[in-house]
Every structure is written in C-alpha cells, then in structure tokens.
Amino acid sequence: MQDAWMTRKAVEIQGYADRNEMKNFFKAIKAIYGPNVLNCSSAISDAAIDPLPQVDTNNDLDLPPSLPETIRAVQQISSGKAPESDAIPPKVYKHGQVPQDFKDATIVHLYKQKGNRQLCDNHRGISLFNIAGKILARILLNRLNGHLEQGLLPESQCGFRQHRGTTDMIFAARQLQEKCQEMQTHLYTTFVDLTKAFDTVNRDGMWKVMQKFGCPERFTQMVRVESHAEIRLS
Numbered sequence: 001m002q003d004a005w006m007t008r009k010a011v012e013i014q015g016y017a018d019r020n021e022m023k024n025f026f027k028a029i030k031a032i033y034g035p036n037v038l039n040c041s042s043a044i045s046d047a048a049i050d051p052l053p054q055v056d057t058n059n060d061l062d063l064p065p066s067l068p069e070t071i072r073a074v075q076q077i078s079s080g081k082a083p084e085s086d087a088i089p090p091k092v093y094k095h096g097q098v099p100q101d102f103k104d105a106t107i108v109h110l111y112k113q114k115g116n117r118q119l120c121d122n123h124r125g126i127s128l129f130n131i132a133g134k135i136l137a138r139i140l141l142n143r144l145n146g147h148l149e150q151g152l153l154p155e156s157q158c159g160f161r162q163h164r165g166t167t168d169m170i171f172a173a174r175q176l177q178e179k180c181q182e183m184q185t186h187l188y189t190t191f192v193d194l195t196k197a198f199d200t201v202n203r204d205g206m207w208k209v210m211q212k213f214g215c216p217e218r219f220t221q222m223v224r225v226e227s228h229a230e231i232r233l234s
Contacts, residue, residue, distance in 0.1 A: 006119060007118050010118045013028045013029060042200040049212065053212070054212055055212065055214035058214045058216070060143075061143050061144070061219040062218050065139045069143075072142065073135045073138035076142075077134050077135065101130050105129050109125050110125075111123055143219075147215070148213065210223070
C-alpha cells in the first residue's frame with residue numbers, strides 16, 4: 001500500500017521535473033517530507049561536555065599549510081595523481097575566512113544498489129566541491145586527526161581513526177566472548193544503528209568539544225563555515 005502510494009508520488013514528482021515545473025516539484029517534495037527532511041533535531045547536555053579536561057591550545061593548527069602537507073592532501077583526494085588546483089588564499093589562515101567558491105557544493109544522488117528505487121531512503125547524496133576547497137578540507141582533517149591522536153581519544157574508539165577499524169572491534173569482541181566462556185560469566189552486547197547519524201550531530205556541541213580539545217578559534221571557524229548547496233537532477 002505504502003509502496004504504491006510512493007510510486008504514484010514519485011511519478012508525479014518526476015513529471016514536474018521533466019516539465020521543468022520547479023515550483024510544483026519542490027512543493028510536492030515538501031508535502032511528502034515536510035520541513036524536517038534535512039533538519040533532524042538534536043540536543044546535547046552541557047553536563048556531557050563539562051567533565052572533559054581542557055587541553056592546552058595547539059596553535060600549530062593555525063599555521064599556513066606547508067608544501068609537504070599540501071602535496072599529501074592532493075594525493076589523498078586524487079588517488080596518487082596531482083592535478084593542478086587553485087591557490088589557497090593567505091587570508092584563509094590569517095582571518096579564518098573561507099572563499100564562497102570553496103563552500104559551494106553540487107549535490108547529486110546515487111542509488112544504493114539495494115531496495116526499492118522509488119524510496120528516497122535507498123538513495124544517498126554526494127556533494128561535489130571545488131577541488132581547492134577539497135584540498136583545504138583534507139589539510140584541516142589531517143591536522144585535526146593528528147592532533148586528536150595525541151592521547152585525546154580513548155583506546156576503545158576504533159571508528160574514524162587511522163589504522164583502526166571494524167576488524168579491531170570484532171577481535172576485541174571475540175576475545176571478550178572467549179574469556180567470558182572460559183570464566184563462565186554472562187556477556188551482554190548491544191548494537192546501535194543510528195538513522196542519519198551525520199545529520200543529527202549537534203553542531204554547537206561539536207564546536208564546544210573542539211574548544212575543549214585545544215583547537216584554536218580560527219581553526220574551528222574554518223571548520224564551521226556555512227556552506228551552500230544546489231541539487232542537480234539527472
């Protein structure tokens with residue numbers, strides 16, 4: 001029943017797109033998903049942030065990028081190839097301001113190769129950025145990762161860290177399972193899969209955590225710059 005209704009709506013919306021009736025196109029989408037399609041509400045308590053130890057500010061994060069780290073960033077985003085790119089203006093690091101071209105993105109949707117093609121949840125968006133903006137973002141990410149690896153993350157965290165991954169957690173879980181069997185002790189595990197986890201991250205809380213972890217204000221400002229996106233329909 002729901003699939004049939006979604007199919008009819010998808011055909012209706014596709015018709016608007018084919019006829020370039022953008023007003024009706026977005027009106028139909030809004031009628032289905034409402035105002036919360038990309039605005040997943042989230043909240044974080046200061047009680048979860050306040051206990052974090054205040055780390056000394058790492059002013060090295062504010063330095064202009066060196067040639068080696070720029071080359072590394074180019075290689076990381078281009079699979080070893082080094083195409084020419086736009087220069088990164090010095091004011092980015094002097095004032096913490098990022099050019100608008102670096103923040104503009106074109107979003108295209110890709111089918112996840114599973115499930116009903118008519119359901120939006122079975123598609124994911126890919127943001128296409130200016131190549132110079134991607135290089136800058138990679139430099140910032142490399143610096144942040146290097147800073148966090150200075151004893152700021154718990155040993156139990158394997159996600160979103162270099163040289164660690166799911167296999168490490170599987171190994172740890174197997175070790176716990178075997179030890180509990182050996183000691184004849186109960187073992188309880190919980191699996192949590194968050195829907196749209198990235199969209200529900202509380203940004204204000206994230207900036208506070210970065211400040212706690214010793215990130216300079218200008219560095220945080222470059223990370224938090226507002227971006228603009230446009231959607232490309234195929």
